[in-house]
Amino acid sequence: MDDAQARDLSRGHLLIPAPGSARFADAAGRIVLGPDTALDAGPGTATAARWLRTTVGPATGLDLLPPPPAGGRPVIALRTDDEVRARHGEEGYRLTVGRPDAGPEVLVAGGGPAGVFWGAQTLRQLLGPDAFRRAPLGPAGRTWELPAGTVEDAPRFRWRGMLLDVARHFRPKDDVLRYLDLLAAHKLNVFHFHLTDDQGWRIEIRRHPRLTGTGSWRARTKHGHRASPLWDDTPHGGHYTQDDIREIVAYAAERHITVVPEIDVPGHSQAAITAYPELGNTDVLDTAALGVWDDWGVSPHILAPTDAVLRFYEEVLEEVLELFPSPYVHLGGDECPKDQWKASATAQARIAELGLAGEDELQSWFLRHFDRWLARRGRRLVGWDEILEGGSLAAADPADPEGPSGALSPGAVISSWRGYARGVAAAEAGHDVVMCPEQQVYLDHRQDGGEDEPVPIGFVRTLADVYRFEPVPPALSPAAAAHVIGAQANVWTEVMDSRARVDYQVFPRLAAFAETVWTTGLPAPADRDLTDFEHRLTAHLRRLDALGVDYRPPAGPLPWQRRPGVLGRPLDGPPPAR
Structure with missing residues (x-):
């Protein structure tokens, strides 16, 4: 270890996301781990122990077996700790290397099982990039060295997420599991699984098999932005069986990640309508003539506001709830063009029957139906900020709390994607909010203004821009700020047709995002030390190299990462709807 490395370790400079505090000794203070290093896992630490033995163990060649009864070998100990919980919460931890007392050489003490797991992630980073192989x-x-010192840490937000869109371009199950590992490596704990859209339905529903039998495949795909003249005529599709979903959810749970499914209603539903034409507005057009959409943008084909459609989606959600234990279920609610409802006698009759003011209130009624349906089953609706429209923030009528004038239930959560304003309104009204404004954390947007960026989309959002993202707007009152439960980065895959393309758009910006949602005490955006972050990122890129992540290099795309001739959507102002 040279002097520069020693200085880095003394300041905790190699860790991403940055911990709350890190105090390391000089270069002479090291703990050596070798073939005889044991792992002593206390009650409540089984997931972290399994992860260390099955992930760090193969990378290092260390067996990390339980200690023998007589002891006497160097030991890594995992413990849950009441004092850490009281000080840092369930997800907080204290990592101590080189204990001065008679205890273990390395102690990871967490406020709960998740805290122990996040401490184990920090331990892996301190072992160096080869521990990521x-x-x-x-x-x-071979022996492995850890710097002697102490890290104390806890997350800033309880929702630290990333959305992966598998509807536009399907990602095989192994790619999803890999991204769960990448989220865990960055201490992110929510995986928003965007499973349905106009371009494909990706989850098996046994009562309605045509959703995947027909709705999961499209005949061709637009190559590039929707203005591009290029097409890929290879049929595209795929779906996850219910056993695949169970595996994904279990794999995530082992990494203390909550999987939040998204089933889009009433818009973004052309794939479902193609599979079951009676779901559409059949009095306006021949829905049986539709196909799974092969273009990008917003389809005009939306669900009909009928009792039969509501019951169909209740049956879908009954199976979804069996598969996903998450308290949150995302139902979209965004980008719902209402031209078909305006032309539909059935929709207009429903508006009159319910005494609604128009199509916006009809959409609100549609979403409120499922809001209350989920609440009665102990789950919470999450929706894009359009679900606030049509009177959903108005006070409920005490005499008819579930009637057409009712507001969203108190448990409904808002994903604020069209900037901050709607998230601010929801938080001030008492709703929990996940901030994910497209202007800051849509990772499908291009990372640089250069001509070599592959399929450039939307705003230029550099690594520095993402690092300066602030989930809590300063205009919020203290009470409302408490309702910002976190943030997430969104990865929409219209122009990401391979694992490598997803990697390029996501990394290294996801590392910057992870620090903004994890690190407690991070300064205001203008005061954040980008130089320090970029210094730590230099080391972190070696970890990503070891993990096989095809990230965007700081100097720009490599020749094979470019997509010459494939049109994107370069914009200086706000982008059109996705």
Whole structure:
């Protein structure tokens, strides 16, 4: 270890996201781990222990077996700790290397099982980038060094998420599991799984098999932005069986990640209508003639506001709830063009029957139906900020709390994507909010204004821009600020047709995002130390290299990462709807 490395460790400079506090000794203060290093897992630490043995163990060649009864070997100990919980919460931890007392050489003490797991992630970072590989590089019996010191840490937000859109371009199950590992490596704990859209339905529903039998495949795909003249005529599709979903959810749970499914209603539903034409507005057009959409943008084909459609989606959600234990279920609610409802006698009759003011209130009624349906089953609706329209923030009528004039239930959560304003309104009204404004954290947007960016979309949002993202607007009152439960980065895959393209758009910006939602005490955006972050990122890129992440290099795209001739959507102002 040279002097520069020693200085870095003394300031905790190699860790991403930055911890609340890190105090390391000089270069002489090191703990050596070798083949005889044991792992002593206390009650409540089983998930972290399994992860260390099955992930860090193969990378390092360390067996990390339980200690023998007589002891006497260097030990990594995992413990849950009441004092850490009282000080830092369930997800907080204290990592101590080189204990001065007679205890273990390395102690990870967490406020709860999740805290122990996040401490184990920090331990892996301190072992160096080779600990992120799948097999050891060095000779058999190689030793590993940890810097002596203490890290105390806890997350800033309880919702630290990333959305992955698998509807536009399907990602195989192994790619999803890989991204769960990448989220865990960055201490992110929510995976928003965007499973349905106009371009494909990706989850098996046994009562309605045509959703995947017909709705999961499209005949061709637009190559590039929707203004592009290019097409890929290869049929595209795929779906996850219910057993695939169970595996994904279980894999995430082992990493203390909550999987939040998204089933879009009433817009973004052309794939479902193609599978079951009676779901559409059949008095306006021949829905049986529709196909799964092969273009991008917002389809005009939306669900009919009928009792039969409501019951169909209740049956869908009954199976979804069996598969996903998450307290949150996302139902979209965004980008719902209402031309068909305006032309539909059935929709207009429903508006008159309910005494609604128009189509916006009809959409609100549609979403409120499922809001209350979920609430009665102990779940919470999450929706894009359009669900606030049509009177949903108005006070409910005490005599008819579920009637057409009723507001969203208190448990409904708002994903604020069209900037901050609607999230601010929802938080001030007492709703929990997840901030994900497209102007800051839509990672499908291009990372640079250069001509070599592959399929450039939307705003230029550099690494520095994402690092300066602030989930809590300063205009919020203290009470409302408490309703900002976190933030997420969104990855929409219209122009991401491979794992490598997803990697390029997501990294390294997701590392910057992770720090904004994890690190407690992060300064205001203008005061954040970008130089320090970029210094730590230099080390972190070596970890991403070891993990096989095809990230965007700081100097710009490599020749094989470019997409010459494929049109994007370069804009200086706000982008059109996705």
